[in-house]
Amino acid sequence: MSHAINQAASMISGTSQIVAFTGAGISTDSGIPDLAGIDHILSDDRQFHGGVFGMLNSQFASQDPREFYRLYRKTFFHPEAVPNPAHRFLAELEQRGQLSGIATMNIDWLHQMAGSKTVFEYWGDMRQNHCIGCHRTYDWNLAKDQLVPHCPICGSPVIPDFVLKNLATDHRAVHAGQALIAQASLLIIVGTNRSAGSFPSRIPKIIINEALTNQFQNHQLIIGGQASQIFNLLGQQLHINQRL
Template identity: 40%
Template sequence: MQNIDTLASWIEQSGNIVFFGGAGTSTESGIPDFRSAAGLYQTEQHLPYPPEQMLSRSFFMKLPEVFFDFYRSKMLHPDAAPNGCHRMLAKLEQAGKLKAVVTQNIDGLHQKAGSKEVLELHGSVHRNYCMGCGAFYDLEHIMATNKLVPRCPSCSGIIKPDVVLYEEPLDQQVLFGAVEAISQADLLIIGGTSLTVQPAADLVSYFQGSRTVLLNMDPTPYDRKADLLIADKIGEVMEQVERKLGI
């Protein structure tokens, strides 16, 4: 409880909070993470190819049918709902305290909870573009198409999800926005991330504020640097903080 009290107090004292999150932010919404013991990379050993290989640009270009079979079955969770962390962050933004969410997630749950300033480092499953003509398609179109590989009705080009695959660079505008937000924050809350995926994990090094909070079930390379470390479910933690603050 002391850690909850401390986090609530720091949030109350802060006016420029940034949240940096990863897959662990959404596990309580029923979306598996990648690198934990129960994560996608550990449990999907029966697949014909390693998940990391199937989520690469070269694999997508070479075997789009296999990519989309895996993508639809393992990466899309259209019925997932925001959990206590997503909802609390949205409330902090509405209160003028939280200035940005920087996320490695592609599920769109922060926006679903009401957050407006969300910097999606790895893109979003809710945006899809034709590789031929650039036409936009939403997630519903990808889910509803009868063909294994979704193609544009206008030009027959492959419709690619606007997600950053392995071997692809991050969007520079989003990356610069994340650097700017983190460097200006007075409180950085890091949650649900192993801090091992580069270059996203290096973004926390731009923080120049006074307090860093790390909420993660498993140890990370950043544990020693955190001013407050809470190894508990992030949604439950944020719900407790919400009750403490009465927002």
């Protein structure tokens, strides 16, 4: 591990135009389960007999909002979660002028809570919600305050946008994220099983994933382990403050 950390620190040190691409694995140490964890939660639920995509279906959420929110609170909705060292490292790297921005598949808003400014959310985030009756927009405070949030104007259920869109990606965010990645001099890929081959091959990469083993080949450093632990070590090596 120490050799891989030294290699990663060397790749990051003095480099500008770094871009991060993050998935669910960066947030597990903040108490938010990844898709495998969510699948396990749902399969153990005696009242629900469907998978994650059945739960995140606009028709299901609209027709049975009470059941949807019961499951949503067990899986995705964790407003009490706080950024971990991985989120804070990336935010500080941006503040130093080394990180150009983040493209993320996460909806948890933790990058912004850590202080990151340039974040492109491919699926939006859980703060964006709409009334299914009058279509007014609401932030996540209704869901924090009400077991099943209802519109105070028309009384209809309020559902997260990413569910109402049936997990369709935000094309503008994806386009902006891809443009950002295309200009990167170094790409840090964290907590996702997305293949490195789906990113430009010419860009050196640091890939951090708990399911992988350490190796370096073709300008690609792979570090296996928990993201928060790895970024904590990198922060110590590069003297990066990871406190909020």
